[in-house]
Amino acid sequence: MTMTQEIPERESMDVDVVIVGAGPAGLSAACRLMQIAGENDRELSVVVLEKGSEVGAHILSGALLEPRALNELFGNWEELGAPLHTRVTQDRVLMFRNRKKATRMPLWMVPGPMHNDGNYIISLGELCRWLAEQAESLGVEIFPGFPASEVLYHEDGSIKGVATGEMGRGADGTIRSSYEPGMELHAKITLFAEGCRGQLGKQVTRQFELDRDSQTQHYGIGIKELWKIDPARHDPGLVIHGAGWPLSEHRASGGSFLYHLGENLVSLGLITDLCYENPYLSPFDELQRFKHHPQVRQYLEGGERIAYGARAITKGGLHALPRMTMPNGLLIGCDAGTLNFSKIKGTHTAMKSGMLAAETAFRTLQGDGTLDDFEREFRSSWLHAELHRSRNFGAALHRFGTWLGGAFNFIDQNFFSGKLPLTLSDPVPDHEALKPAAQCRPIHYPKPDGVLSFDKTASVYLSSTNHAEDQPVHLRLADTAQAVSVNLERYAGPEQRYCPAGVYEFIEQDGSPALQINAQNCVHCKTCDIKDPGGNITWIAPEGSGGPNYASM
């Protein structure tokens, strides 16, 4: 039922700090804020907004955890029951040469940051749920199912807070009887912690020109599956990272992972660098064929795939990191780009950025400093030292390829500890890297066998994705005609392949091709917002708690 009625006004709530996103960055910031407030006997109101139906529902990671930041945040995490159950026992790096062969690299040849001694194999979703419990017990209010959809500004241009999205608008834009306007959260300080390619992070970066002095940001798409395997094949604590095949067959780069964690589980995935050139490449199908490699299938045969999902990663590193401060606000974690690509790890760095943000925010609230102090705090932290050491890692791989770039990284990391006095640049944005289809070889992927490999429909089903049906499409095209005139005609419709959830489909409408957007399938990976050749697609949060419902990804 639709109604013609006036749109009700939004209510507002005043808080000291609002945090957008209950990932490792946002939750660590929330916990640290409350810890310091407690130490200083000060009452603080801190609210965390999370778009997932519950904390962790939209969290997807490998995940190997380097516990450094967690040790600092909760030195007694073991006593508090943090879900770190599987310690790394074996660390292997494989060079996949083709669909049958792989060579194991001796560990001394592997760049130092890629070693995993002392790390844990975890479910990041579970860790976030635990962090949320700690935050709540310290007095933080967490609102799951409430995406922040708008940045609010004071008249002087500084940040006033955020507004949550409205609910109950129909697909055609009319308001339904169930309509509820968003809620405004007015905060002294706003922390943006939305993870890779945050919708508001993107806006404030533009608004305050945060990336004016940074190099081009780069991204990857990580597609992950969780398997319950035959106990006889399970080797708890075994960690395998891979490079080369299958992506090398198409002159693309990235890497694979396979981790054996508790209860006969294997977490595996493929991260495809989004600077690939061939529009026929399908990261989803690359992962499907990767599982048929003898080095991978040996663990999966007889097992069952129990979960699937995808998420982009921000991997440009220190050179691409924007300024993280703005008037009354800070950009933290992967929303800014704090992931250490040489380690393929962004959790401990996101956490540390949140903790530093909390410390600066608290001092600012006390009148003992300003948010601008954050840049100084960041520069004198181990987070900066770590990112500085790895600053050339990604650019070396992109510019020189897996072998030569790998050799450069080995020398730079293992002999010079990242101190080679040079700065490699990587200036082509990922969305400009695609070549016209006419210049590329079409790729024909094998049909899934339904045992080790599957199609997108069956995969999305395992992500438990759900969106209210009658709502405006949350994937916005700036120019609808461009989907056919540029994407289809020039690039053979790459969104059909880079989207890991089958959201984009070209259909025939009145005798002409048209783009159909199956928004209900969207797993919120944000790849379309990054890789669309014309930068024509903008991802915005859908209504309420829509999206995947990952149990422990």
Ligand SMILES: Cc1cc2nc3c(=O)[nH]c(=O)nc-3n(C[C@H](O)[C@H](O)[C@H](O)COP(=O)(O)OP(=O)(O)OC[C@H]3O[C@@H](n4cnc5c(N)ncnc54)[C@H](O)[C@@H]3O)c2cc1C
């Ligand atoms: C396949 C894959 C494998 C990885 N493996 C590892 C690994 O082994 N080790 C490691 O350390 N790192 C790994 N990473 C990277 C790591 O997961 C990230 O660096 C880390 O999760 C970043 O934390 P974050 O808090 O910045 O963002 P996120 O973890 O992305 O959390 C952001 C949160 O904000 C919410 N949110 C977003 N927008 C809004 C909004 N507008 N309103 C409300 N809520 C919002 C999201 O739903 C989410 O819950 C991997 C990543 C991927 C994709």
